[in-house]
Amino acid sequence: MKKLKTKHIYLLFCLATLFLFLINNHFLPGFACLVFLYLFHELIFSDHIYYDQNKEYSWTFDGCIKETAVVNDNVLSIPKKWQDGYNILCKVRIKKSPSSFFFDPYVKLKTDSEIDTQVQYFERGCNTYRYINITHSLEPGTIEAEIKIIGHYCQLDFSDSELIISPKIDIDNKKIMCIAPHPDDAEIAAFGLYSTTDCFLVTVTAGEAEPETFRKYDSDSSSAALLKGRVRAWDSIAIPLWAGISRDQCIQLGYYCKQLKKMFENPDQSVHSPYADINDSRVFREFNPFTLKSDKNGKTSWNQLVSDLNELIHLVKPDIIVTPHPTLDSHDDHKYTTKAIKQALKASGIKNVDFFYYANHLESTDLYPFGPPHTLISVPPVIDNHLKISGFQSIQLSARNQKNKLISLEMNHDLNRPVKLKKWLRKKIQQLFIRRYIPDYGHDEFFRKSVKNNEFFITSKFN
Numbered sequence: 001m002k003k004l005k006t007k008h009i010y011l012l013f014c015l016a017t018l019f020l021f022l023i024n025n026h027f028l029p030g031f032a033c034l035v036f037l038y039l040f041h042e043l044i045f046s047d048h049i050y051y052d053q054n055k056e057y058s059w060t061f062d063g064c065i066k067e068t069a070v071v072n073d074n075v076l077s078i079p080k081k082w083q084d085g086y087n088i089l090c091k092v093r094i095k096k097s098p099s100s101f102f103f104d105p106y107v108k109l110k111t112d113s114e115i116d117t118q119v120q121y122f123e124r125g126c127n128t129y130r131y132i133n134i135t136h137s138l139e140p141g142t143i144e145a146e147i148k149i150i151g152h153y154c155q156l157d158f159s160d161s162e163l164i165i166s167p168k169i170d171i172d173n174k175k176i177m178c179i180a181p182h183p184d185d186a187e188i189a190a191f192g193l194y195s196t197t198d199c200f201l202v203t204v205t206a207g208e209a210e211p212e213t214f215r216k217y218d219s220d221s222s223s224a225a226l227l228k229g230r231v232r233a234w235d236s237i238a239i240p241l242w243a244g245i246s247r248d249q250c251i252q253l254g255y256y257c258k259q260l261k262k263m264f265e266n267p268d269q270s271v272h273s274p275y276a277d278i279n280d281s282r283v284f285r286e287f288n289p290f291t292l293k294s295d296k297n298g299k300t301s302w303n304q305l306v307s308d309l310n311e312l313i314h315l316v317k318p319d320i321i322v323t324p325h326p327t328l329d330s331h332d333d334h335k336y337t338t339k340a341i342k343q344a345l346k347a348s349g350i351k352n353v354d355f356f357y358y359a360n361h362l363e364s365t366d367l368y369p370f371g372p373p374h375t376l377i378s379v380p381p382v383i384d385n386h387l388k389i390s391g392f393q394s395i396q397l398s399a400r401n402q403k404n405k406l407i408s409l410e411m412n413h414d415l416n417r418p419v420k421l422k423k424w425l426r427k428k429i430q431q432l433f434i435r436r437y438i439p440d441y442g443h444d445e446f447f448r449k450s451v452k453n454n455e456f457f458i459t460s461k462f463n
Helices: 002-023 027-045 185-194 221-243 260-265 302-316 332-348 399-411 421-434
Strands: 065-068 070-072 075-079 086-096 106-110 118-121 129-133 144-152 154-167 175-180 198-205 250-255 320-324 353-358 391-396 454-462
Touching: 027 421, 075 154, 086 144, 086 391, 106 154, 118 129, 144 154, 154 391, 175 185, 175 302, 175 332, 185 198, 185 221, 185 320, 185 353, 185 391, 185 399, 185 454, 198 221, 198 302, 198 332, 221 250, 221 399, 250 302, 260 302, 260 332, 302 332, 320 332
Parallel strands: 175 198, 175 320, 198 250, 320 353
Antiparallel strands: 065 154, 070 075, 075 144, 086 129, 086 154, 106 118, 106 144, 353 454, 391 454
């Protein structure tokens, strides 16, 4: 809210300044002032950060190990006991410098071998504690790992730093079920995870909403939405093949985009798609490799969704379920997808399942994960909500896996919509003046946010 108020005050100032120029017939200076103010806005006030960067994240790490960090001359020492089998964050005070008002602050993590330098970014203007992900800078087998942490466009204060340690959950030889509310969510959040494990992919909706880009194929909005849903249903089955997932390890449930909350509120009542104007889930199940019990009726109610998920849980018998965080992810379809899988798991009677939570849509900012592609992801920003973390898992992606993830995003039709001129121009201005790196990938922000050195999950046990 503070960020929005600041932007409103700035807008009023711009309008008042322009008005003063115009009433005094200073048209050329007025135009120059308008251009300057536009550039200043795009450079400074266009970041969608809806919280105070001076506030510490309000996560509580109740289930994690905490230990005082030993840092000398910006060199962090990690005892041998934590070097293998643990995810580790280092809590550090980030102090803003004059340059961090304009440029994105970041840290470089260097080890003695200097084979791979990791980089992690933060919000501009950050002036409080943040968490550096050092998990992938550790070198198992050494007596004491030393990591040099170098700040750029910021100052680092290690005087009261601590390590936040979470044991790694073994994902090898485990049965994993990855839940995607829409086609592309699995690739965005967990391609690296699902492409290297024994994973079963479940996509809940066809994602037929917002069919504008398909209107060129059919001028009728409902027909365009139906086409979009079918194409994205195909995406949800076909793209995992790129990751080596067999076709019989993928299922599209065919429910409707942005309707899960409505289904939850009236669990026995079937809903229809207001976009494609249909009321039968089988329309979007045509590419499925096997049938479900609900294929006999095509009902689209909440209870039917839970029943479908229950059927799949008994089929897969997962050790780990990957799904959106129930409160951190702001998209309603994401929240209610996780409600449905938890309800189904409870009804199934299967216990001791680990949950890996992701968040593709944050209410606090759409910049997270911060920084350009091929950098580190750490804990997401949470302000004032005081959410608990019982554990976390950081999974490293090789250069090859990052490239494959990039291609998987390119394959998703909904991530290749035309970029708006305003966004394109903003990126070019920021690249020129504040050195924000623009990769030669797709225009969608998820190409920047999800092609990273790692994938980060909040974990918990479902008993």
